[in-house]
Amino acid sequence: MPLLAGPRFMIRTWHVSTVTDAARARIATARLATAHGVSAVDRARLVGALTAQLRQCLTKGGVWRLSVETTAAPSGDGGRIDVEVAPEKRPAGDLRPPWRTTVVCPENSGADGDGHVADDPASLAEALFCADEDAAVLLERLDEQERLVAFHREELHQTNQGVLALHAELDAAGRAQRELFAAEQRAREEAEHARGRLTFLADASTALTSSLNHDAIVRLLPALLVPRYARPGSVDVWLFDEEGDDRHGGGPRPAAAVLAARRGRPQYAADHPGGLPGVDDQPPSALDPARPLLCIPLLTRRAPLGVLTLSPSGERWDPDDAIMLIELARRASIAIENAKRFEHNRDIAETLQRALLTDLPTTPGLRLAARYLPATRGMNVGGDWYDAFRQPDGSLITVMGDVTGHGLHAAVMMSQLRTALRAYAVDGGTPGRLLTQLHTFLHHLQPDLYATAVIARFHPEEPTLTWAAAGHPPPVLRTPDGRVRTLDAKPGAMLGIPLRQEIGDHTVPLPPGSTLALYTDGLVERRAQGIDPGIQRLASALADFGPAELDTDLEGSADRLLHPLLHDSEHDDDVCLLLCHTHSGAAGVPGQPGPLSSGRGV
Template sequence: MGGKPAGVGRLLSPRGHRRAYPFVLAAAPITAGRPWGALLLLWPAVHPERPSRRERRNISSTCDRLARLITEHTRTHRYVPPAAPRVLPDATLRPGASPQGLAAADFAARLPEGGLALDLQGRLTYVSPRAAELLGRGEQELVGTLPWQSLPWLDDPLYEDRYRAAVISRQPVAFAAVRPPDTHLHFRLYPDASGISVLVTPQEDSRNGEPPPARESRPRPPRVGRLYQLMHLATALTEAATVRDVVDLVADQIVPAFDAQGLVLYLVEAERLRVAGHRGYRPGALARLDGAPLNSTFTPAAQATTMGVPFFLGSPEDIEQLYPGMARLTGQQAWAVLPLTTHHERVGCCVVAFERPHPFSADERAVLTSLAGLIAQALERARLYDAQYDLAHGLQEALLPRGLAELPGLETAACYLPATRGMDIGGDFYDLIRLSPTSAAAVIGDVQGHNVAAAALMGQIRTAIRAHASVTANPADILARTNRLLLELDSDLIASCMCVQLDLDRHQALLASAGHLPPLLARPGERAQVLEVHPGPLLGVTSGADYPADAVEFPAGTLLALYTDGLVEAPGDDLDQALMAHARQLDRDPRPCGAQLGGLVDDLLRTVPPTGPRTDDIAVLLLHSVG
């Protein structure tokens, strides 16, 4: 196992700990030479605190099996953490209805109390006729739905919380609710491992004939469900990075929460409203509204954004009176038009649309207005993030070569993968410089750091190497001149570099290294090997540095792989073993030709997949002699 699971000695119990519901938890590590994760098992509080011998064996064997499966998978596939947890499909816990089951349904139908059955996902699987009568909906309308969706008056986190308490604790739970306008109902939940049975009775019956308490005359506060939605969206918006993320999150949260059918998010760009995203509108319905000027009186979005005041139009008559023809154009009959502003700056507008008339209550208006402020702040952050990303991505593309020089008899392929999450920028670089019709200088390097400063210095080094290559073809001289220039720039950063002169006429390669990792070489009929190159000091460390040059044969059919350390170095991994693994990958792949060289780059990237997020940039340059 590589570690003792928490469940082997004693299960974690809620006793002595503050928990919302009583339960027992077992936690066990999934390890096989390296930590992969953990297995968590949840039991109701009635489970013994000490695991049985059989449970301990099952937990240990399951963790071992999971660790082996994960380890075996990562040997052949590059591990990429999923963007969201995988949710397994619902399992059938009990067989279908039998004649005895029909008899049980008849039995429930004769009872004076209403009966419901829910699965562990909260869906209604059975509704007795008496329960349907008490709930005010038909049986077929309710079966297969979530109660808090099919019965709007149960759409309150207070009632959902009771359901969760029953599922987790496996203890009976009761609560009271009012079915509009004034039917008081009492719900009793009885859970087990397969679901929940619910008894529904009129509250006066459950109180032995005592009338329900009188309703308070003071104003009712805003619904708890709306406030819960406000808090939930505020939490989720903190994780939205891009404008696209914000649009999707707002649409996923607001549209179902307010029983709306559509949503449009506009952004202010050059005194115009541009559609950033929408949900629930017909294709082309927003074409005439996209790009409307802010001073336009044709659209409520432009007016609300200019004035900074929300509009609530609850019927087609309200819309037609202020904006003739707009309801027909969009196919919507009610709107909540919410200006998005931050610190008196206009960000955009959010329009929540309804296909039927929708009178907006006071609490809906208050919550929607509050949500507009949260959305505006999230959009402002997302726009800044997108602008930084575009700037960084454009800088990286400008600094790296748009394409590699073409020489007869030489095939090439290259790739660059940044380590900085979300920025796509770093200090690794590569280039291929044509020296003559039959010779070229190939270079690959790594500037210290993964930020804009590293990328800027990388661009200066690459430009310097190109300039020096036009004066001398000797890779040792190129590195020495570049080193002097870097010292003159007085930069705090250093860089490694490998420079190779290819002479296709003589079938020879001359290599010089400034503290860079050795390349991989695969000749025809020979096993791939790590090429020994005598390294000189890193660029930018010392003046007067010498860089020895090593000559190797480069006959037709030879493949030379240049790379940066991000390809082979990772915390906890052995460098020599990683280098040999990539050399073996060159042997496994048939000698590439044409477009297949790009596939070999992908194979090298998958050879030693990282066990976690990538921490360093990767640059790869493949050179294949074919003539």
């Protein structure tokens, strides 16, 4: 088989001791590089490095050996040139390596040459020009690189400018985003504070308007304001009476409070301007100069009620807090005015109600006990009433009635019905006849007002009970044997409805020891259950009494009867109860006098 050809080697050596020797060796090396296809740039680098090394050798003196080894690949695809400079005779102990460099040959021209350089000037000049050409090529390449570097430098500069501009834009966007975030946070906080103020104002308004006692409203204001909007112990409510004088406490008042009462505008007294909208700034109070005061008049449509004075829980108030406090004072003024008006009307109504309550008459053999409980909500005055009076024939008429509605109007109509009934009863009419006359009277007097009523008549010479009802809850009768029945025979319709009606009478036996209970719907009716379960509870409670209890203590029996029926202390309607008890002893004998107990409750 054929042998593979290996690389070809050639070594050339020059001895250098003078400048001429160095020049010839330099020129020979350059020619070998050219012959082996080394580029002008690499030749210039090789020659420059070799020249610097030979200069050092000449400076040191002595004889130096320059060896150039050329290696050619067998395929002709290039090779390399290894250059070495070393002293001809190395001194003893000199361990320094010789100078070496290598140049890669991209291609092999095949012209190895012997590296001989003639001594004539023409050869040296030619070698010098060749070296200058290589330097020119190198310089041209350097110029190209410089232009390329300048281009890239400008490009990098433009890129840097763009990056700087982008950073500036990012910084500006970041600042804008941070500002927007801060503004959003402030808006959220302001919205939260506004929501808190509105919630506080709504809750405080509900608390103020839930009471109809103006003293309770005045006591409630400090509890609402401290400590969120006012310093503890700083809230003062100065109320005037009808003539404008001080009602709540004497002593000196801050000048700002007096100005607020006179001018009808809020005043701020402090050693610094308050900056509060709608509030006048005043000097600090002489009573307490170190404490800022906000004095808000309690205004109504007719006249000022007083002045609300308070100090901030912190250094000062936020303007929005001041606006909220002024609005709260306005609502407190309305609540106090409404409470005072309600109290005034209630006093009038209660005076009228007390005047209309009947003193129960004394009748032989019959005991009466009455209870009246006004509604716990509202005016405490309604249209419920009871009455008891004698007819000319000696009979006793007992009445239980209820006019629709509450307040003064219902009380006045109840009074008119009571008076009309007594006038009609003078003629000795029966219960049904009396109710028929009341129906006609009410229909013509007040077409839009209605009433219910029940009338029971006791005759001293008859052991019977005659009764009639018009839209009213049925009477409950307890007989001496403890049995209880509801007198629910066919009643008439409500009094005053646009309907012509003749209300009939009903009669039941009434043995001695019997008890009749007349009542209004406020005693037995509940919204969630209706009226029938309440009537059953009344009948059961009445059946639980023993005969001796009703005989000996009818008043206490009335109280004990109310207690299980009114287990809730609050009721929306008036409650009226009238117990009529025929004595089971000698008092039950017609015409024989006996003890009588009568009572009423408000």
